[in-house]
Amino acid sequence: MHFSTANCPDQRSRPGRADCPIGDGRVGMEHLFPKEAAQFLRDHSDALFIDCRSEMEYRFAGHPVGAQQISWNDGPGWEINPRFVPEVEKIADGRHDRPVVLICRAGDRSVEAGGALEDAGFSNVATVMYGFEGDVGPSLRRGEVNGWRFDGLPWVVTACGKCGS
Secondary structure, rough: OOOOOOOOOHHHHHHOOOEEEEOOOOOEEEEEEEEHHHHHHHHHHHEEEEEEOOOOHHHOOEOOOOOOEEEOEEEOOOEOOOOOHHHHHHHHOOOOOOOEEEOOOOOHHHEEEEEEEEOOOOOOEEEEEEOOOEOOOOOEEEEEOOOOOOOOOOOEOOOOOOOOO
């Protein structure tokens, strides 16, 4: 099933946490503003924090402190990663009730990835609205109006955990 934020009410103008009806009419994952997501992660030490951007985005644009990288899709053809759900299940120790918080660049891929996790039986999935880099701002750059970095939340540029470089 393909999930899109186009089916969600405009969460940008709503304060606080919001549930979003996804394509088939069910109430799906939670959508958290970046500061809410950071607080949720502090409050839930068992939560998985997954950055579902490509490995190159994770390595070169930086990533939230504590986020594990598992690509939802990746180049060169941007195919959906068929191992995404199994990789999340592995780090969740098979627990589908374990909280999972997903982040991507601007918030769209994480909704799709979250839908796949819900379809696989995960019951506590949330996405970070605006993602890591946020929407494009007035100077046509990301990170100027919203997002994890804009909100001043902790992030780093580090070597890839999979390749060590």
